[in-house]
Amino acid sequence: MAITGLPRCLWLLLSTALLVGCAGPALEDYKDREPVLTPQEFFTGELYARGVVKNFSGEVIRTFDADISASWDSDGVGTLDEEFRFDDGEVQTRVWTLTPDNGALHADAGDVVEPGTMRWQGNAINMNYVLRVAYGDDTIDVRMDDWMYLITPDTLINQTTMSKWGIEVGEIVLVISRK
Numbered sequence: 001m002a003i004t005g006l007p008r009c010l011w012l013l014l015s016t017a018l019l020v021g022c023a024g025p026a027l028e029d030y031k032d033r034e035p036v037l038t039p040q041e042f043f044t045g046e047l048y049a050r051g052v053v054k055n056f057s058g059e060v061i062r063t064f065d066a067d068i069s070a071s072w073d074s075d076g077v078g079t080l081d082e083e084f085r086f087d088d089g090e091v092q093t094r095v096w097t098l099t100p101d102n103g104a105l106h107a108d109a110g111d112v113v114e115p116g117t118m119r120w121q122g123n124a125i126n127m128n129y130v131l132r133v134a135y136g137d138d139t140i141d142v143r144m145d146d147w148m149y150l151i152t153p154d155t156l157i158n159q160t161t162m163s164k165w166g167i168e169v170g171e172i173v174l175v176i177s178r179k
Contacts, residue, residue, distance in 0.1 A: 030124035037123045037150035039105060043070040043080055051174025063087045076100045113141050123150040142169065154178040
């Protein structure tokens with residue numbers, strides 16, 4: 001059965017809306033933005049972060065602060081040693097290893113079940129990975145879509161969308177500053 005008349009028009013509108021809704025920013029969109037963000041330059045030394053965790057409806061469910069110690073070895077391998085302190089008393093640590101990979105950085109950590117590739121242009125970094133997080137008495141694997149934007153040479157804003165089976169389940173927003 002062919003789609004004709006008004007139903008065809010509605011089908012086209014719905015399809016277009018769906019495709020546009022799936023489109024997100026591209027890293028290339030930031031290539032001319034300043035200040036220029038280079039991971040090896042910003043993520044060096046002692047950093048401090050403050051942020052919020054939101055649930056699927058956008059409600060802030062936790063706040064946190066974090067200390068980050070960042071360094072790079074002579075082979076260009078970076079280490080980000082993070083300690084998060086949440087408002088409910090929980091403390092989490094994560095140690096990222098950032099390994100050069102064809103102009104990008106392969107990013108891995110102990111609770112990362114699918115490592116990501118960190119890419120950057122202009123003032124932005126994008127990284128997509130799967131993180132294992134506590135959920136009740138168990139754990140779940142959540143896809144993290146990380147976007148970082150350098151606002152000043154000493155201040156970066158990070159926005160992470162969390163999803164499971166392609167459905168957004170939460171968001172993390174934080175500011176990272178040099179100490």
